[in-house]
Amino acid sequence: MAFSAWSFVFLCRPQDYILFLNPLRPGVILILITLVLYVLNKSSFKEIAYNRQVKLYQYLVILIVIGVPFSYYPRFSLYEFFLYCNVVLFFFLFYQIVNSISDLRNIIFLYCMGASIYALFALKTGNFDNERLSFSDAFDPNDLAFYLLSFLTFNFIFISKTNSKFIRISSVVSLIVTALVILKTGSRGGLIALLSVITVLLFTKSQSIKLSFMSKAALCIVAFVSVQYTTINTVRFKTLLVPESDYNYTDETGRKAIWKTGIKLMLSHPLVGIGMNAFPEGIGRERKKEGAVSLKWQTAHNSLVQIGAETGVFGLILFCAMSFNAFKIFGQIAKKTRFEELAKIGEMARVGFLGHFIIALFLSQAYSVYWAFYIVLSAVLKQLLDKETEVAEIIT
Secondary structure, three states: OHHHHHHHHHHHOHHHOOHHHHHHOHHHHHHHHHHHHHHHOHHHOOOOOOOHHHHHHHHHHHHHHHHHHHOOOHHHHHHHHHHHHHHHHHHHHHHHHOOOHHHHHHHHHHHHHHHHHHHHHHHHHOEOHHHOOEEOOOEOHHHHHHHHHHHHHHHHHHOOOOOOHHHHHHHHHHHHHHHHHHHHOOOHHHHHHHHHHHHHHHHOOOOOOOOOHHHHHHHHHHHHHHHOOOOOOHHHHHHHHOHHHOHHHHOOOOHHHHHHHHHHHHHHOOOOOOOOOOHHHHHHHHHHHHOOOOOOOOOOOOHHHHHHHHHHHHHHHHHHHHHHHHHHHHHHHHHHOOOHHHHHHHHHHHHHHHHHHHHHOOOOOOOOHHHHHHHHHHHHHHHHHHHHHHHHHHHO
C-alpha cells in the first residue's frame, strides 16, 4: 500500500493539481515509509541474480556513476544522479514488492487513473499558448504527451465485461481524455506514436479488444470525426508531411544537426560518455569549437542519441538491449501464459511500449521513470512466466 501511494505520487504527480500537497513533501514522506516497511519485511526479498533485465539495469546505473568524474559538468551530473536515485528506488522496489498478477493489475489501473485525472486537469486548467496544451512546470507539451501515452493502452485491459461497471467506464473515459490531450499538446512525436499504436491495435487480434476489424475501423472513424470539433493545432502536425520546410529539421540548431553532433560526442567518448544530462554542455562546447553562428545549448531530442552521448557506446547497448528484451518478453507473455489477465497485460504492454519508444525518439527521456517502468514490468512478467512454467513442469 505504501509503495503504491509513493509510486502514484512519483509517476502521476497529484501535487501538480492538488497544490497544498507540495509543502507537505508527500514523495519524501511516502518513500521513507515504504523503505521502512520493506526493510521490516525482509522475507519478501527476491533474488535478482537470475533476472536479466534487472542485471542489465544495474550495469547501466553503475556506468552512469562511473561516468560522473569524467563528465563535461561533473557537479551537475552528480546532482542529476542524486535525483535519478528516485527512479532507481522505484525500479528495485517495484521488482521486489509487485509479486502477483493481482498486484500488477491493481497498480497498472492506479497509474492509468492517475494519468486520466492529470489529463482532465490539463484540459480544465492547462495553458493553450500557441495552440499547444501544457500543464504544470513538470511537463512541457511534448513531455505531457510522452507521459500520457505511456499508460494509454493499459486502459484496454479493464474495459471487458469481467470488470465492474465503474472500472469499465473509468477506463473508457481515460482512453478518450488521454488521447485527446495528446493531440492537443501539438506533439508531433506524440501524434506519430499514437497513430502507430492505433494501427497496431486495429490490425492485430487481442484478448483485451475482442472486436472485429470493421468494428475497430468504425470506432476510429467516429473518433476522427469527433476530433474535428476540438481545438487542435493541425497546422503544426502538417509539417510532418514536409519535414524539409521545418526549422527543426534543417536549421543549424535543428534536430538533424543536434543528432549528428550527439553521435560525434558518443564516438569521441565511447567508454563512459560525457556525463549524465551533460548533453547541452557537450553541444555548446562542440559548437564553440567549430565556430558555429548559433552558440546554443540544446538537449538531444532523441533518447538514443542522449543515452549514447552521455553514457557512451556501452550505455547505448544496455539501453537498447533492455528495450528489445522488454518488447520480446511482452510478446512471450501474450503467447505463452495460461492466465488471461497476464496475457492482456503482456499484449497492452507490448503495444504501449512501442508507442512509448517511438515518442522517446523525439525527446530527451533516456532516464525517464516511465521507461524504467516498462523495463521493470518486463522483469516482473518474466519472473511470473518462469514460475508458471516451473509449476507446469512439476505437475507434468
